[in-house]
Amino acid sequence: MMLIDCPWCGPRGHVEFTYAGDATVKRPAPDASEAAFADYVFLRDNRRGPHRELWHHTAGCRRFVEVHRNVLTHEILGTSAPEVSK
Amino acid sequence: MSLAYSALSLARHALTGHRHWPRAWRDPAPKPRYSVIIIGGGGHGLASAYYLAKEHGITDVAVLERGWLGGGNTGRNTTIIRSNYLLEPNAHFYEFSLKLWEGLSRDLNYNAMVSQRGVINLAHSDSQLDQFAHRGNAMRLNGIDCELLDRAAVQRMVPILDYSDHVRFPIYGGLLQRRGGTARHDAVAWGFARAADRRGVDIIQNCEVTGIRVENGRVQGVETSRGYIAADKVGMAVAGHSGHVAAMAGLRLPIESHVLQAFVSEPLKPCIDTVVTFGVGHFYVSQSDKGELVMGGDIDMYNSYAQRGNMPMVEHTLSAGLAILPMMSRLRMMRLWGGVMDMSMDGSPIIGKTPIEGFYINGGWCYGGFKATPASGFVFAHTIAQDRPHKLNEHFTLDRFDRGAAIDERGAGPTPNAH
Numbered sequence: 001m002m003l004i005d006c007p008w009c010g011p012r013g014h015v016e017f018t019y020a021g022d023a024t025v026k027r028p029a030p031d032a033s034e035a036a037f038a039d040y041v042f043l044r045d046n047r048r049g050p051h052r053e054l055w056h057h058t059a060g061c062r063r064f065v066e067v068h069r070n071v072l073t074h075e076i077l078g079t080s081a082p083e084v085s086k
Numbered sequence: 087m088s089l090a091y092s093a094l095s096l097a098r099h100a101l102t103g104h105r106h107w108p109r110a111w112r113d114p115a116p117k118p119r120y121s122v123i124i125i126g127g128g129g130h131g132l133a134s135a136y137y138l139a140k141e142h143g144i145t146d147v148a149v150l151e152r153g154w155l156g157g158g159n160t161g162r163n164t165t166i167i168r169s170n171y172l173l174e175p176n177a178h179f180y181e182f183s184l185k186l187w188e189g190l191s192r193d194l195n196y197n198a199m200v201s202q203r204g205v206i207n208l209a210h211s212d213s214q215l216d217q218f219a220h221r222g223n224a225m226r227l228n229g230i231d232c233e234l235l236d237r238a239a240v241q242r243m244v245p246i247l248d249y250s251d252h253v254r255f256p257i258y259g260g261l262l263q264r265r266g267g268t269a270r271h272d273a274v275a276w277g278f279a280r281a282a283d284r285r286g287v288d289i290i291q292n293c294e295v296t297g298i299r300v301e302n303g304r305v306q307g308v309e310t311s312r313g314y315i316a317a318d319k320v321g322m323a324v325a326g327h328s329g330h331v332a333a334m335a336g337l338r339l340p341i342e343s344h345v346l347q348a349f350v351s352e353p354l355k356p357c358i359d360t361v362v363t364f365g366v367g368h369f370y371v372s373q374s375d376k377g378e379l380v381m382g383g384d385i386d387m388y389n390s391y392a393q394r395g396n397m398p399m400v401e402h403t404l405s406a407g408l409a410i411l412p413m414m415s416r417l418r419m420m421r422l423w424g425g426v427m428d429m430s431m432d433g434s435p436i437i438g439k440t441p442i443e444g445f446y447i448n449g450g451w452c453y454g455g456f457k458a459t460p461a462s463g464f465v466f467a468h469t470i471a472q473d474r475p476h477k478l479n480e481h482f483t484l485d486r487f488d489r490g491a492a493i494d495e496r497g498a499g500p501t502p503n504a505h
Contacts, residue, residue: 001396002396013398014388014398015398019389021502021503022389035488038488039338041487042340043338043339044338044342046329046330046338046339046341046342046389047329047330047333048391051389053389055388071343071388071389071390071391071392072392073392074396
C-alpha cells in the first residue's frame with residue numbers, strides 16, 4: 001500500500017484514491033493546431049523516475065491531489081493541491 | 087556451434103551422463119558495427135533477429151540485452167496464446183501468430199511446449215453471451231475457430247467452477263477457442279535465441295543501451311554499457327520500457343508504463359485442463375504442467391516501472407477468482423511477480439517506423455505481448471528489412487493516433503489503464 005498525504009484529509013492508503021494520470025499535460029488553447037491536441041490527448045513523457053500525477057480522493061474528500069512519486073521505486077516524494085487551471 | 091536436438095542426440099549424451107552438452111548459444115563480444123541492432127533480448131527481440139536471418143538473409147545482427155534473456159516480460163506473463171479478437175487488424179495479426187505457434191517447436195528445433203488446451207471466456211449474463219456471439223461471428227468470418235458454449239457445455243468442460251444457484255455472477259455460457267492454450271515462456275526466449283544464434287546472430291547479454299545516436303534525422307548507432315556500437319538500422323523491442331528507451335532518441339510515445347501482477351499457487355492434482363477467463367472481474371487462470379494454478383488480473387492502475395505491485399491488487403484479483411473458483415479459498419500462493427506493461431492509448435500494439443530514419447519501434451503490447459511473440463518478430467523483421475510495414479502490421483503505426491485511426495478493441499478511449 002502506498003500512503004498518500006491528502007492536503008485536505010491527511011495520510012490515507014492509495015486504495016481510497018482513483019489514479020487520474022500525468023499531471024503535467026495541459027489542454028491547449030481552443031484554437032491550437034490539431035497536432036497540439038493530438039499531443040495533449042495521446043503523448044506522454046512516461047519517464048522512469050520522478051513523476052507528477054493526479055489522484056482523485058474518491059473515497060475521501062473527492063478532490064484531486066497532485067502527487068510527486070518515483071515510479072521506479074513507488075516512493076512518494078510529496079503531495080500538493082493541484083493548480084486550479086487543471 | 088550446437089548441433090540439432092533430436093532423440094539421437096539425447097541418447098548419445100545420455101551415455102556420457104549429459105555432461106557434454108554444448109552451450110545453446112555463443113557469448114560473443116560486441117563488434118564495432120552491425121547492419122541491424124535489436125534493443126531488447128526478450129521474446130520479441132529474439133524473434134525479430136531470428137526472422138531477419140531466416141526470412142530476409144540478414145545475419146549481421148546483434149541483440150542487445152540489459153540483463154539476461156527473457157528476464158523481462160517474457161518471463162513475467164501467464165503464458166496464454168489465443169487469437170479471439172474482434173477487430174480485423176488484431177484478428178489477422180494474432181491468428182497469424184497462433185499459426186506460427188503451431189509450427190514453432192519444429193521450426194526452432196526447440197520444444198516450446200505449445201499446448202492447445204483451449205481458451206474459454208465465461209459469460210455471466212444474456213447480453214454478455216450475445217456480445218460473445220458477435221465476437222465469435224466476427225472471428226469465424228475472419229477464418230478463426232471458435233465455438234459458443236451454453237452453460238451445460240461449459241460445465242462439461244470445466245466442472246470445477248461454481249455452478250450453484252446462489253452465486254452473484256452465474257455462468258450463462260462461454261466463448262471457446264480450441265486452438266488457444268499455453269506455451270512455455272522460457273523456452274520461447276531460449277528457442278528463438280538458439281535458432282537465431284545458429285544463423286549467425288550475436289546475442290549480447292549484460293549490455294545496457296544508454297543512448298541512441300541520431301544525426302540529421304538518421305540513426306547512427308547506440309551507446310551501451312559495453313561501448314558505442316554503430317548500426318545501419320536499430321529496432322527497439324523493449325515493451326514495458328519503450329518510453330524510457332524512445333526518450334533516448336528524443337521521441338515521446340502514446341504509451342504509459344504500468345505494473346501487472348501474476349500469481350502461482352501451490353501445486354494441485356489436475357483440475358483445469360483449459361484456460362478460463364472470468365467475464366465480470368478481470369481474472370484468468372490455467373494449470374501448469376507442475377499442477378500450479380497460474381493466474382493474472384488487472385494492472386495496478388498507476389504508472390510504474392517497478393517490477394513489483396501492491397497488495398490491494400492481489401486481494402482484488404484473487405477475490406475475482408474466488409467468484410468462479412471457490413475451491414481456491416484455502417489455496418496458498420507460492421509466488422507473485424510484477425511485469426511492466428507498455429499500456430498504449432488504444433490498447434493495441436505499435437510496430438513500425440518512427441520519424442527517425444532507420445529507427446523502428448516494437449512496443450505498446452499492453453497485456454497481450456506473449457501470444458504475439460512469433461508474429462511480432464516476423465513482421466518487425468519485415469519492417470526493418472524492407473523499411474516498410476508488412477501487411478499484418480500496416481495498421482499498427484505510431485502515427486495512427488494523430489490520424490484518428492486508433493484500434494480500440496475495448497472501446498475504452500485514450501485511457502491507458504483502462505485497456
